[in-house]
Amino acid sequence: MSTLGSLFVREMRLSIRVGGGxxxxxxxxxxxIVVVPFGIGPDLNLLSRIGPAILWIGxxxxxxxxxxxxxxxxxxxxxxxxxxMGETPLELVVLVKCLAHWAASGLxxxxxxxxxxxxxxxxxxxxxxxxxxxLAGTPALTLIGGIGAALTVSLRRGGLLLAILVLPxxxxxxxxxxxxxxxxxxxxxxxxxxxxxxxxxxxxxxxVGPFAAAAALRFSSD
Amino acid sequence: xxxxxxxxxxxxxxxxxRLLPWLVGATVVAMVVGLYLALYVSPEDYQQGATVKIMxxxxxxxxxxxxxxxxxxxxxxxxxxxxxxxxxxxxKAAAPIGAAFTFLCLVTGSLWGKPMWGTWWVWDARLTSxxxxxxMYLGIIALWRTIEDPIRAGKAxxxxxxxxxxxxxxxxxxVDWWNTLHQPASVIRMDGPSMPPSMLVALLVMAxxxxxxFMTLHFMAMRxxxxxxxxxxxxxxxxxxxxxxxxxxxxxxxxxxxxxxxxLNGKTAEARS
Numbered sequence: 019m020s021t022l023g024s025l026f027v028r029e030m031r032l033s034i035r036v037g038g039g040x041x042x043x044x045x046x047x048x049x050x051i052v053v054v055p056f057g058i059g060p061d062l063n064l065l066s067r068i069g070p071a072i073l074w075i076g077x078x079x080x081x082x083x084x085x086x087x088x089x090x091x092x093x094x095x096x097x098x099x100x101x102x103m104g105e106t107p108l109e110l111v112v113l114v115k116c117l118a119h120w121a122a123s124g125l126x127x128x129x130x131x132x133x134x135x136x137x138x139x140x141x142x143x144x145x146x147x148x149x150x151x152x153l154a155g156t157p158a159l160t161l162i163g164g165i166g167a168a169l170t171v172s173l174r175r176g177g178l179l180l181a182i183l184v185l186p187x188x189x190x191x192x193x194x195x196x197x198x199x200x201x202x203x204x205x206x207x208x209x210x211x212x213x214x215x216x217x218x219x220x221x222x223x224x225x226v227g228p229f230a231a232a233a234a235l236r237f238s239s240d
Numbered sequence: 241x242x243x244x245x246x247x248x249x250x251x252x253x254x255x256x257x258r259l260l261p262w263l264v265g266a267t268v269v270a271m272v273v274g275l276y277l278a279l280y281v282s283p284e285d286y287q288q289g290a291t292v293k294i295m296x297x298x299x300x301x302x303x304x305x306x307x308x309x310x311x312x313x314x315x316x317x318x319x320x321x322x323x324x325x326x327x328x329x330x331x332k333a334a335a336p337i338g339a340a341f342t343f344l345c346l347v348t349g350s351l352w353g354k355p356m357w358g359t360w361w362v363w364d365a366r367l368t369s370x371x372x373x374x375x376m377y378l379g380i381i382a383l384w385r386t387i388e389d390p391i392r393a394g395k396a397x398x399x400x401x402x403x404x405x406x407x408x409x410x411x412x413x414x415v416d417w418w419n420t421l422h423q424p425a426s427v428i429r430m431d432g433p434s435m436p437p438s439m440l441v442a443l444l445v446m447a448x449x450x451x452x453x454f455m456t457l458h459f460m461a462m463r464x465x466x467x468x469x470x471x472x473x474x475x476x477x478x479x480x481x482x483x484x485x486x487x488x489x490x491x492x493x494x495x496x497x498x499x500x501x502x503x504l505n506g507k508t509a510e511a512r513s
Binding site for chain 1: 403406410417
């Protein structure tokens with residue numbers, strides 16, 4: 019436990035201190051939300067109707083941004099080889115790294131979403147539903163993205179390829195996240211069903227993601 | 241002949257050399273019979289008229305779009321679990337063919353949709369999931385083309401292919417959910433009430449013809465991939481011999497155990513013929 023605990027602390031320190039860039043994601047999220055009204059017009063009724071969808075797409079794009087550094091920084095300074103050779107199972111190492119990455123870059127997105135929803139004229143109940151779905155769904159985005167990060171770790175310009183590989187796999191998360199968030203706007207739709215499926219998707223990716231990413235990391239090193 | 245015997249690329253090349261003429265012949269015969277049944281024998285639809293004939297190529301394309309991905313997933317298992325030397329060749333050869341079939345499925349569906357639905361594209365659940373499948377194919381091809389070393393690329397793509405294979409049912413399910421939420425039952429359903437036997441027979445023959453076509457193309461692509469890797473190994477050996485630097489020899493060492501014997505056999509086989 020202490021190994022994984024110290025790994026978590028190390029990841030958090032690295033991403034929060036200078037050069038970590040954990041807050042870049044939130045800034046990018048803000049930029050996306052500010053740009054959208056310029057594209058579709060300042061109609062507040064329209065914005066409040068499509069607000070949850072805009073915030074979800076913004077969060078999806080923002081969480082893709084920092085992913086290419088998830089394993090690459092460790093590969094550059096050689097610590098990835100130590101993690102590969104260590105006694106701790108690589109699957110657990112990947113899981114802890116993904117959780118730390120989520121805590122440093124995904125959680126700020128969830129926390130800033132209620133503030134950004136003010137720009138989109140969203141009701142308090144819709145904001146609450148949206149924040150809950152983001153809290154449940156963004157870990158899945160990080161865990162699925164971890165697979166892409168592990169696959170592209172040895173490539174010099176893997177960031178764009180990572181987005182291409184990962185985006186199709188995140189479509190289910192987006193669909194059920196937006197469905198659950200929209201349920202607060204339209205009471206005829208159920209909230210619990212898509213929310214439960216969203217939680218299930220997060221749990222599935224917590225199982226599949228670390229195993230696939232660990233396999234990809236092992237193959238990339240030999 | 242067990243499947244492990246085919247691990248030797250030269251033996252595989254010799255087998256497919258004998259097999260391919262028969263496969264090409266069977267494909268042509270099945271295609272001619274299927275097209276005749278589809279275009280002349282099968283009846284026109286009472287609502288759709290002659291446009292229903294698009295179905296006889298559209299449905300086999302859709303079936304093969306899935307079939308090619310299944311072949312790739314099985315080949316990926318072969319790469320990761322059994323380390324069968326030809327399975328990553330098989331996976332690499334299947335990817336562009338599968339992408340082409342998926343693309344043609346989208347194109348024929350679009351051409352069929354224009355007279356039927358009055359638009360080139362609707363966000364229907366099936367169309368959307370096939371489009372996502374197409375994007376996944378393109379991602380896999382992009383990963384193949386980005387990693388230079390074929391062995392390492394094969395392993396990385398195998399992981400991606402299997403994760404995608406797990407995801408396809410989830411994506412299909414979620415797109416169905418999304419579609420019923422957004423536009424309930426406004427689209428004409430593609431599978432009509434019932435299909436007369438003459439149409440069904442024509443469709444099955446066409447599906448068989450397209451499966452044979454896929455196998456033919458797949459074997460041809462695998463052959464050229466094996467030959468491409470031999471040329472690569474020969475070039476590396478030549479470069480290593482010319483410079484005489486030990487580092488070049490170690491750089492080539494990871495491909496040598498597999499291609500080494502195959503290349504030598506290939507050379508003698510070429511000298512004999």
